[in-house]
Amino acid sequence: MTGAAGGPAAAPDASLLATAGRYVPVGLALFAIQLDFFSLSLALPTISRDLGVPVTDLQWLLSAYLLSLGASFVPAGKVGDLIGRKRTLMIGLVVFGVTSLVCGLASDVGLLIGFRAAQGIGAALIMPNAFALMGASLDEAHRAKVMGLMLGIAGVGTALGPVVGGVLASTAGWRWVFFINLPVALIAVLGAQRLHESYGTGSRGSLRSLDWPGVVLVMAGLAALSVGVDDVSTFGIASPATWGPLAAAVLLLTAFALRESRAVSPLVRPALLRNRAYVVLVVASTVANVGLNVGVLVATLDLQSVRGLSAGASGLVFMLGSIGLAVGGPVSGWLTARFGAPWVLCGALVVGAGALLALAVAPDLVVFVIALGVTGFACGMGYSVSQIGIPGILAPEEVGEGSSLLLTVLVSVGGIAVVAAGAVIELQGPTPTTASLDSTLLGTAALLGAVGLTTLVSAALRRP
Structure with missing residues (x-):
């Protein structure tokens, strides 16, 4: 009686767990991004002492990352649509892992900030394509629940980030805030190979159809917007140092919108x-x-x-x-x-x-x-x-x-x-x-x- 009654009811749960298990590498990729971002803030004072720079200068470790991340989302999503979401996700994980390694080895603050910005590009390649891969390849019966579980894994990274950052900075050293990304990224890359490509498995030639002028305009426009918004807190809303980047952002993003309305293969279709x-x-x-x-x-x-x-x-x-x-x-x-x-x-x-x-x-x-x-x-x-x-x-x-x-x-x-x-x-x-x-x-x-x-x-x- 129990087996007969429990069998059919248990089947959907088993199917859900099996499906979710295949997508754990995607959850780990999102986990690594959240853990990295939320752990770094508590390590800034230690980095300041080790590299001999004012802690205020190290705010660019956060700003440069967010700037490159926000500016890269749109082209990163389009690249995934063209050459495949799984492929782009794995490229993003490699970029994220390699730049994390360089950040951990850096002895110069300029090198650290530069590769922190490059790390943001890796994260931008991961995030939209992780969601697109799950959304396009999962069947309707499992999609919402599996995506929710993977977002839960990412949320664990958010919750653990401050704790991990504080513990590593005070024990093993701030460099391990970056080094800890390497095993997570490696496991995610190896696991992602088992996933099916969701869309667009074409060769590199597919990138020729990417709207490269649009890429330049949107990345420059969003970067200018980020700088302008960041400068409000530093120079005030009325300062030319603030209005210059904001005006440039308006011009560049307007040019991007006009470009997209006429492009053969736009980054964002009207x-x-x-x-x-x-x-x-x-x-x-x-x-x-x-x-x-x-x-x-x-x-x-x-x-x-x-x-x-x-x-x-x-x-x-x-x-x-x-x-x-x-x-x-x-x-x-x-x-x-x-x-x-x-x-x-x-x-x-x-x-x-x-x-x-x-x-x-x-x-x-x-x-x-x-x-x-x-x-x-x-x-x-x-x-x-x-x-x-x-x-x-x-x-x-x-x-x-x-x-x-x-x-x-x-x-x-x-x-x-x-x-x-x-x-x-x-x-x-x-x-x-x-x-x-x-x-x-x-x-x-x-x-x-x-x-x-x-x-x-x-x-x-x-x-x-």
């Missing part, structure tokens, strides 16, 4: 932006990411400037928020498979708005920690759902392009949101106060709630 379901997905997930970024910024200022916690104690608090972020991936996969991406996105935004409100009114640290964890869970789920939902609304040959454009918007708008939130806080006084931080959280919560309700209306109108 038809993609006429896909209403895709646009709703991009906007909603971007707003969820804004909520996460602003929440982290305000929580950092609240914990250290208002509540007076040390950096170490603040790191422990943020680890709880990161756990919520890690759990959001698998949960979003299960919910998306059951209810569909628009409905899950709506729920994530509304819950995220409530969590930000709770952060604003939290009377004690316990409530604050819980609210931060829920913020990470809800807003992280909003990001995950967007990647899971793309394969269901785009053609297989568009998945890489759609994923890369989404990631570009997420990174760019997320950076702008942090700068804007910082400016709003500074306008209310030279130092952060409870009032200035709470008003920033309330405004962000209102944005999440409004977009969540709009997503709900859009989803309801699309129902047959």
Whole structure:
């Protein structure tokens, strides 16, 4: 009786686990990126002492990486569409591993920053193609759940990053923050060889059809935008040092848009932006990411400037928020498979708005920690759902392009949101106060709630 009843019910679970097992190398690739990024910040003081440079100069280790990462997403996704997502993923892993090795061996800060930027290109080759590979090759029955599990593996890297970075920097040395990427990248490359190519297994000649002028324009435009946004916090919004890069970004990205409207094989097809379901997905997930970024910024200022916690104690608090972020991936996969991406996105935004409100009114640290964890869970789920939902609304040959454009918007708008939130806080006084931080959280919560309700209306109108 038990065997007869349990057999059929157990089969789907066994099939899901077997399918997910094949894609663990993809999850490891995403894990390596998250672990690397979130572990480096705590190693900066150690690098500063070892190389004899001011720690403020080492902020370029973060900025150069983010600049090259954001600028490379769109061409990286198109390359994957042309020559194959698995092939491009493996190339990205090799680039990421080799540049990690050079960063770990570097004895000069210029070399370290340069290869850190190259490491960002490797990460850009990995991320959109990891999602596109899963989205285009998994069947509909397994896609959402498997992608959710792989995003959960990546989320573990996010949660462990600060802990691993702090431990390695204080024991084995900061170089091991980079060296630890090597075995993970190697295992991921070897495991990825067993995966089937999802699309476009052509030769290198396929890259000849890539819109190279468009590549130059979009990378230069996004790089200028990143520099301009970064300069706002350094020179102020009214400085020519800020407006110069921002003006260049507007001109370059306008030229890119004009180029794409006439190109034979554009990096971003205009038809993609006429896909209403895709646009709703991009906007909603971007707003969820804004909520996460602003929440982290305000929580950092609240914990250290208002509540007076040390950096170490603040790191422990943020680890709880990161756990919520890690759990959001698998949960979003299960919910998306059951209810569909628009409905899950709506729920994530509304819950995220409530969590930000709770952060604003939290009377004690316990409530604050819980609210931060829920913020990470809800807003992280909003990001995950967007990647899971793309394969269901785009053609297989568009998945890489759609994923890369989404990631570009997420990174760019997320950076702008942090700068804007910082400016709003500074306008209310030279130092952060409870009032200035709470008003920033309330405004962000209102944005999440409004977009969540709009997503709900859009989803309801699309129902047959």
